[in-house]
Amino acid sequence: MKTLVWVEHDNAVVKDATLAVVTAAAQLGEVHLLVAGSGCRAVADAAAQIAGVGKVHLADDAAYEHGLAENVAPLVAELMGHHDAFVVPATTTGKNIAPRVAALLDVMQISDILSVEGEKTFTRPIYAGNAIATVESSDAKLVITVRGTAFAKAEATGGSGTVEDVSGAGDAGLSSFVGAELAKSERPELTSAKIIVSGGRALKDSETFESIILPLADKLGAGVGASRAAVDAGYVPNDYQVGQTGKIVAPEVYIAVGISGAIQHLAGMKDSKTIIAINKDEDAPIFQVADIGLVADLFNAVPELTGKL
Amino acid sequence: MKIIVPVKRVIDYNVKPRVKADGTGVDLANVKMSMNPFDEIAVEEAIRIKEAGKAEEIIAVSVGPAKAAETLRTALAMGADRAILVETDAEVEPLAVAKILKAIVGEENPGLVILGKQAIDDDSNQTGQMLAALLGRPQGTFANKIEIDGEQVAVTREVDGGLETVKLSLPAIVTTDLRLNEPRYASLPNIMKAKKKQLDTKSPADYGVDITPRLKTLKVSEPPVRSAGIKIADVDALVAKLKEMGVA
Numbered sequence: 001m002k003t004l005v006w007v008e009h010d011n012a013v014v015k016d017a018t019l020a021v022v023t024a025a026a027q028l029g030e031v032h033l034l035v036a037g038s039g040c041r042a043v044a045d046a047a048a049q050i051a052g053v054g055k056v057h058l059a060d061d062a063a064y065e066h067g068l069a070e071n072v073a074p075l076v077a078e079l080m081g082h083h084d085a086f087v088v089p090a091t092t093t094g095k096n097i098a099p100r101v102a103a104l105l106d107v108m109q110i111s112d113i114l115s116v117e118g119e120k121t122f123t124r125p126i127y128a129g130n131a132i133a134t135v136e137s138s139d140a141k142l143v144i145t146v147r148g149t150a151f152a153k154a155e156a157t158g159g160s161g162t163v164e165d166v167s168g169a170g171d172a173g174l175s176s177f178v179g180a181e182l183a184k185s186e187r188p189e190l191t192s193a194k195i196i197v198s199g200g201r202a203l204k205d206s207e208t209f210e211s212i213i214l215p216l217a218d219k220l221g222a223g224v225g226a227s228r229a230a231v232d233a234g235y236v237p238n239d240y241q242v243g244q245t246g247k248i249v250a251p252e253v254y255i256a257v258g259i260s261g262a263i264q265h266l267a268g269m270k271d272s273k274t275i276i277a278i279n280k281d282e283d284a285p286i287f288q289v290a291d292i293g294l295v296a297d298l299f300n301a302v303p304e305l306t307g308k309l
Numbered sequence: 310m311k312i313i314v315p316v317k318r319v320i321d322y323n324v325k326p327r328v329k330a331d332g333t334g335v336d337l338a339n340v341k342m343s344m345n346p347f348d349e350i351a352v353e354e355a356i357r358i359k360e361a362g363k364a365e366e367i368i369a370v371s372v373g374p375a376k377a378a379e380t381l382r383t384a385l386a387m388g389a390d391r392a393i394l395v396e397t398d399a400e401v402e403p404l405a406v407a408k409i410l411k412a413i414v415g416e417e418n419p420g421l422v423i424l425g426k427q428a429i430d431d432d433s434n435q436t437g438q439m440l441a442a443l444l445g446r447p448q449g450t451f452a453n454k455i456e457i458d459g460e461q462v463a464v465t466r467e468v469d470g471g472l473e474t475v476k477l478s479l480p481a482i483v484t485t486d487l488r489l490n491e492p493r494y495a496s497l498p499n500i501m502k503a504k505k506k507q508l509d510t511k512s513p514a515d516y517g518v519d520i521t522p523r524l525k526t527l528k529v530s531e532p533p534v535r536s537a538g539i540k541i542a543d544v545d546a547l548v549a550k551l552k553e554m555g556v557a
Contacts, residue, residue, distance in 0.1 A: 068475065069438065070447050092468040096450045099403070099438035108404045108523035111433045121527065126431055127326040131335050134527040173478075174447035178463060180473035191469075195556055220556060228487065238453070238488055239471050244429065245487055247469070253556050263325060270535065274554060276547070282540075291538040294547050304544045309557045 001029030001119065004057070004079055006088035006097065009035065009043045011065065016192045017089035019050065019153035024146045025087040026052050026154070027116040033057065033161065034079060036072055038065035041163075048161035051154050056163045063170040066177035067093050073100040075168030080105055085142035090248070091191075094145050107139035112248075114150040128244040128267035148191060149250035149271060183237050185224075190242070193223030195253045198242055198269070201229035202258025202279075202298060209235040212298065213257060216306045225249065225269075227259045243268035258298045261286030278302065310420030310479070311366045312355040314389065315410055316348040318373050318380040319430040332528040335430075344380045347425025349387075349492040350485040354455060355423050356388035357490065363457050364420070366390045370413055372406050374398050378508060385503035386495030392508040397520065403431075405513070405520040407439035412516035414444060419480065421462070426451050426484040437484035447477035451486040 003025040008015040018033075025031045031052055035044040036059040044058040057079060063071045076097070080086055086101055088094035090112045102109040113122040120137045122144070190196065197217040203209040209230065217224045225247070226240040242249055244267035254272035259265060261277070261284055269275070270289050277290035280297045287293045294301060320326055321341040329336045344352075355367045369384035371377040372395040381392035395409050414422060427434035441448035449455070449464030453472060456463045457479075465474045467486045495503070513520045541547055551557035 066473075066475075069441075069450075073442060092451060092466075095434050096438065096448070099435035100442040100448065102435070103404065103407060103439035103442035106404075108402050109433070109435050109439075110524065111435065125532070126529070127320070127335055128429060128432065129532060130326045131328045131529050132532050133529050135524045136527055137524055139523050174445075175449075175475050175477045178474040178476050180468070180471065182471040182473075220551075232488065237471060238467050238486075239469060244432070245427070253551075253554065264322070270532075275535075275538070276550075278547075287538070287540070289535050289538075291535075292547065292550055293538055293540045294544070295540060296544070301544050305547060308544060308548045309551070 001084040002082065003028050003031055003085040003087050004076070004083040005031060005033045006086070006094060007033050007035045007043065007047050008089050008091055008093055009037060009040060011037045011040045011043065014043055014046050016153065017091050017148050019156060020148040020151040021087055021089045021146045022050055022052060022154040023151040024113065024116060025085070028085055028119065030054055032083065034059065034076065036064040036067070036075060038062045044163045048163055049157045049159050050161070051158040053159045053161035056161045057166045058163050059166050059168055061167065061170050067097065068175050068177060069097045069100045070172040070174040071170065072097050073104055074172065076101045077104040078168060079166065080141055085144060087144045087146060090145040090147050098143050098145050102143035105141050105143065107141050107143055108137065109143045109145065110135060110137060111145050112147045113144055114147055128263050129270065130263065147248060149248055183239055187217060188221065188223040190223045190225055190240070190247050190249055193251050195220050195222035196225050196249055196251045197222045197255045197257065198225035198227065198259060199230055199235070199257050200227040200259030201233060203230060203235055206235045212302050216302055219306050219309045227265050256286050256290070257302055259286055260284045261289065310364050311368060311417055312358060312364045313368050313370055313414060313417060313419040313422045314348070314351050314355045314384065315370045315422070315424050315436070316352065316380050316384050317345040317371065317428045318342050318377040319345045319428055322346055322429055328529055328531045332530055334526070334529050342376070344383050345425050345428045347427060347485050350487065350489050351423040351425050352384045352387050352389060353490045353492040354485060358457065368393060368417060368419070370395070370410065372397065372401050372409055381508055382503050383495060385506045386500040387493060391506055394508060394510045395513060395516070396510050397513055399520055400522065401520050402522050402524065403433050403435035403439055404523065405518060406436050407443055408518045409513055409516050410440050411443045412518065421480065422482045424482070424484045426486055437482050441482040444482070447481045449475060449477050449481060449483040452483050453486055453488050455483055455489070
């Protein structure tokens with residue numbers, strides 16, 4: 001089987017999300033990559049170094065700069081003429097593009113796979129991760145999004161792929177990019193952080209969130225996450241949200257501070273290796289999944305913890 | 310313009326789903342069902358656009374069993390004008406739903422179709438994108454803000470690194486994210502009035518759509534259970550644990 005992997009990038013560097021997808025794709029067969037963007041030859045060259053990669057298709061065109069699905073999907077659909085599977089990370093970019101490709105190919109997408117069980121058989125979480133479905137596709141071509149935390153990352157170097165230029169129809173004339181407000185953070189990116197400190201509604205406001213959570217995160221070199229309640233209340237931006245509808249993370253250590261542990265939040269973090277919960281309500285559902293629980297008032301416990309590390 | 314809002318009847322988001330012992334699926338017998346939360350946000354947004362004088366009619370559509378009519382009545386009570394139920398007891402995959410919606414869009418010609426970004430049962434996050442592809446129309450997924458300006462709509466999207474804004478030419482397909490709005494509750498008088506609003510019942514065959522699933526579910530199982538953890542007494546014990554794990 002020949003797979004085509006979507007390379008997640010910002011026109012400058014390959015994002016980590018790509019590496020786990022390469023691992024998943026390698027379990028299906030030959031791995032080809034697609035780098036679509038603008039002025040992104042360096043990305044293609046770097047992608048060619050990923051271990052296990054064969055051909056890298058480079059589509060360098062202003063129309064692909066911001067990954068607009070309307071422009072990218074027809075390009076992918078055309079390349080799928082000689083590939084059997086389109087495999088993308090389950091990031092917002094991947095989730096935006098892949099179903100559009102699937103519909104153009106008249107196939108069902110298999111979303112957010114956790115494992116490859118056979119050539120056309122996969123497992124995926126449903127009902128906020130409260131059940132795992134094993135599904136088999138009957139479609140001639142596969143379109144798959146991959147849960148990054150479920151697969152090991154391929155080595156970023158050691159490969160010897162070849163870069164080949166491809167061109168598509170370019171601008172479909174349906175949409176245009178206006179601008180982006182991207183959160184700037186010096187901290188580790190949430191989906192690849194080894195340690196995450198997450199705060200919930202109990203943190204009261206954004207100043208309190210910052211003064212309690214950030215020093216602990218910095219001390220541990222951790223990424224910072226939040227529950228939906230903390231995001232909705234405006235303590236932190238939406239891209240901090242961990243959960244069914246936010247980011248899915250599986251760090252070595254996840255420290256949940258003042259988070260009750262609703263089903264939707266657990267969906268995003270319950271595959272973490274060690275879960276630590278700090279909550280003053282000893283009946284909070286978070287303690288049912290926590291490996292280590294501390295029943296304490298976070299306003300005392302967290303600064304004390306930070307101080308003692 | 311018209312707005313079409315597809316809504317799905319799903320397990321209530323507060324219910325903890327139970328996997329059936331025989332591994333054939335999740336037990337939905339006698340479980341509370343509700344409108345998918347993202348679809349409530351979609352209905353609310355359509356109503357706000359109408360209230361702002363930018364839409365004349367809102368049509369709520371659902372594909373599902375007879376009981377999905379209740380979900381449509383909820384949309385009507387919130388403020389949708391009429392509803393279409395495409396009735397089937399089969400489980401319908403996103404691709405088939407998108408094809409049915411495409412046929413309805415062909416008949417109704419809406420300026421906007423607003424869907425939820427994902428249903429909380431199958432967690433697919435596909436239908437809106439698929440519909441946009443089938444219609445050859447632009448898509449504004451994971452919308453945090455929607456601004457209609459003449460023949461265009463600006464959609465601010467929730468993306469991994471923050472927010473981004475795209476401009477789409479109308480007609481367009483938009484899918485809602487959580488923070489687009491706060492859906493209203495239907496008042497009792499509006500629930501009563503909703504009972505008199507038009508609700509047409511159709512079948513997938515009426516639209517010539519084959520709903521045979523492309524994915525076969527071989528089994529549904531419980532996720533791995535985490536082994537019980539320990540409670541520790543104080544911060545010093547936590548510090549010791551963190552040191553033991555080598556993270557501090």
